Amino acid sequence: MYIPKYYRIEDHEAIRSFITGSPFGIFVAHDGTKPIATHMPLLLREVEGREVLDGHVARSNPLWQVAPTNDEVLAIFQGPHTYISSSWYRDANVPTWNYVAIHVYGPCKVLDFPAFGEAMQYLLNHFEGARPNGRTWDRLPEEFLERQMRAIVGLRIDITRIEAAQKMSQNRTDEDFFNIVKALEASAAHEDQAVARVMRRVRPDLFEPGSHIF
Numbered sequence: 001m002y003i004p005k006y007y008r009i010e011d012h013e014a015i016r017s018f019i020t021g022s023p024f025g026i027f028v029a030h031d032g033t034k035p036i037a038t039h040m041p042l043l044l045r046e047v048e049g050r051e052v053l054d055g056h057v058a059r060s061n062p063l064w065q066v067a068p069t070n071d072e073v074l075a076i077f078q079g080p081h082t083y084i085s086s087s088w089y090r091d092a093n094v095p096t097w098n099y100v101a102i103h104v105y106g107p108c109k110v111l112d113f114p115a116f117g118e119a120m121q122y123l124l125n126h127f128e129g130a131r132p133n134g135r136t137w138d139r140l141p142e143e144f145l146e147r148q149m150r151a152i153v154g155l156r157i158d159i160t161r162i163e164a165a166q167k168m169s170q171n172r173t174d175e176d177f178f179n180i181v182k183a184l185e186a187s188a189a190h191e192d193q194a195v196a197r198v199m200r201r202v203r204p205d206l207f208e209p210g211s212h213i214f
Helices: 012-021 063-069 113-128 142-150 174-185 190-202
Strands: 024-030 035-041 043-047 050-058 073-084 096-106 108-110 152-158 161-167
Touching: 012 043, 012 073, 012 096, 012 161, 024 050, 024 063, 035 050, 035 063, 043 113, 050 113, 063 108, 063 152, 073 190, 096 152, 096 190, 113 142, 113 152, 142 152, 174 190
Parallel strands: none
Antiparallel strands: 024 035, 024 073, 043 050, 050 152, 073 096, 096 161, 108 152
């Protein structure tokens, strides 16, 4: 992924936090002729001292047969994004799009049954554990689990590199930056509000009481 230096996320903990908070990704592999992709939850974990992404697909999905044949596969995580109008700038310029995107690379393997069961237990406990009467792994009938597990295949990406971009108008002046955030916050659109929150974290001092002069 092409990332200008001032849009690159270097903080690994910030990257981990984003993936953990937005785990629904796009898993991309190549079948020898064309790329294939599946939208799926991918949980970032540490297993035996290394970071991995665990997920699963239906047994009828060809991804699980294709992905392990690739030297590396790609997982894409999309964050908040929205259109930025040039009418919010002081001077004439072109509009743009602000976004967060993370690309994770590494080889993939099919999980054997014990490892797959442990990964699925982690997934259920992660998403169900805090819910009232959550259906965690230990609360499901064993025969039901075995039947369901036969219909899916577990995949693990051993992470070798990560590319992360956070394009949030870092190239704009303080005045333009402030006006963009205020315009987004005035919008009723969920994505506009989400981008505004990220932008506030990029330049927090700009939004302290009495800090701006615009």
